[in-house]
Amino acid sequence: MERNTALTVFDSLSSGVRLDVFRLLVKTGADGMVAGEIAQALEIPANNLSFHLKALTQVGMLGVTQEGRFLRYRANIPQMLDLIGYLTEECCANDPGQCATMRAASTCDPAVLPALATTHTQTSGAF
Amino acid sequence: MERNTALTVFDSLSSGVRLDVFRLLVKTGADGMVAGEIAQALEIPANNLSFHLKALTQVGMLGVTQEGRFLRYRANIPQMLDLIGYLTEECCANDPGQCATMRAASTCDPAVLPALATTHTQTSGAF
DNA sequence: TCAATAATACAACGATAGTTGAAATATACA
DNA sequence: TGTATATTTCAACTATCGTTGTATTATTGA
Known part of the structure; x- marks a missing residue:
C-alpha cells in the first residue's frame, strides 16, 4: 500500500460515523448493506450518512453496487488487510x-x- | 478496545508526520528512538516533531522513557494489535x-x- | 554557577472537516 | 404520467488541525 493511500484510509476511519459504518459492513461481509439499512441501524440522518459513505467509497474502503433504486455498500476487506500490512511492516x-x-x-x-x-x-x- | 480509543488512534495515524514516526518506531521495535534521532531520520523540525510525538503519546500509540536529557520513544505494539482486532471484529x-x-x-x-x-x-x- | 544542547510549550495564522437544512436526481409503482 | 421513495448534492456555519516562529524548561559538562 502506498503512503498516501494509508493516510486517506486512516483519515476516513477517524470519524465516528465512518468507523461505525465500516465496522458494521465488515461484520456483514460480502452481503453488505443498503444505505437505508445502514442509516436505520446506526440512526444517522440520510444526508449525513451519504456524505460519509461517499468519503469511504472514494478512499476505497467501501464498494457500491446499484440494485434498482437502492445502493448496496460492502467493506473492501482486501484493502483493510493491505492497511494492516502497511502499518505492521518490518515490525520486528x-x-x-x-x-x-x-x-x-x-x-x-x-x-x-x-x-x-x-x-x-x-x-x-x-x- | 473502546470505540473512542480507536477513533483517537485512527486520527493520530491520519497525519503524514505521525504515520511516518509510528512506522519508523514499529521497525525499531523495543529499541525505540530518541526524539532527535527521529527528527534527523525524517527531516522534521524539532518543534513540529515534538507536537506530533505528544499527540501520539497522548493517544497511547507511543511510550516514552527519559534518558538523561534525551527522551526515547517506543511504539506501543499491543495497542496496535488491539486496534487491528477492533477493526476486524466479527469480520466473518x-x-x-x-x-x-x-x-x-x-x-x-x-x-x-x-x-x-x-x-x-x-x-x-x-x- | 554558566553556557550549550535536547526537547517542549505557546500563540497565531490558514486550511480543512463535520453537521445541518433545503433542494435535486433517479428509480419504482399505480 | 404522476407520485412516493431512496439517495445524493449543495451551501453555510462552526470547530478543529497542522505549521511556523518564538520563548521556555531541563539536563549536561566545564
Whole structure:
C-alpha cells in the first residue's frame, strides 16, 4: 500500500460515523448493506450518512453496487488487510522473536484476539 | 478496545508526520528512538516533531522513557494489535470460510503479506 | 554557577472537516 | 404520467488541525 493511500484510509476511519459504518459492513461481509439499512441501524440522518459513505467509497474502503433504486455498500476487506500490512511492516526487523504473537492478529477467530493483549509483552517495560 | 480509543488512534495515524514516526518506531521495535534521532531520520523540525510525538503519546500509540536529557520513544505494539482486532471484529460472522486468508494478516513475516492481496478475493466481485 | 544542547510549550495564522437544512436526481409503482 | 421513495448534492456555519516562529524548561559538562 502506498503512503498516501494509508493516510486517506486512516483519515476516513477517524470519524465516528465512518468507523461505525465500516465496522458494521465488515461484520456483514460480502452481503453488505443498503444505505437505508445502514442509516436505520446506526440512526444517522440520510444526508449525513451519504456524505460519509461517499468519503469511504472514494478512499476505497467501501464498494457500491446499484440494485434498482437502492445502493448496496460492502467493506473492501482486501484493502483493510493491505492497511494492516502497511502499518505492521518490518515490525520486528531487529528481533523476529518478538513478533511470534503478532502472527495471530487480524484474525476472524474471536478466541484468538483476547489472548493477544496479555501474551504480547514488550521487552522494554515502557507500558 | 473502546470505540473512542480507536477513533483517537485512527486520527493520530491520519497525519503524514505521525504515520511516518509510528512506522519508523514499529521497525525499531523495543529499541525505540530518541526524539532527535527521529527528527534527523525524517527531516522534521524539532518543534513540529515534538507536537506530533505528544499527540501520539497522548493517544497511547507511543511510550516514552527519559534518558538523561534525551527522551526515547517506543511504539506501543499491543495497542496496535488491539486496534487491528477492533477493526476486524466479527469480520466473518456470517461466513467463517471467508476469513481463512485473513488469519495471516498483521504478521511480521514479509513472505506472508504479499500473498494476501491476491489470495483474498471477495465473493461479490465488487472490487 | 554558566553556557550549550535536547526537547517542549505557546500563540497565531490558514486550511480543512463535520453537521445541518433545503433542494435535486433517479428509480419504482399505480 | 404522476407520485412516493431512496439517495445524493449543495451551501453555510462552526470547530478543529497542522505549521511556523518564538520563548521556555531541563539536563549536561566545564
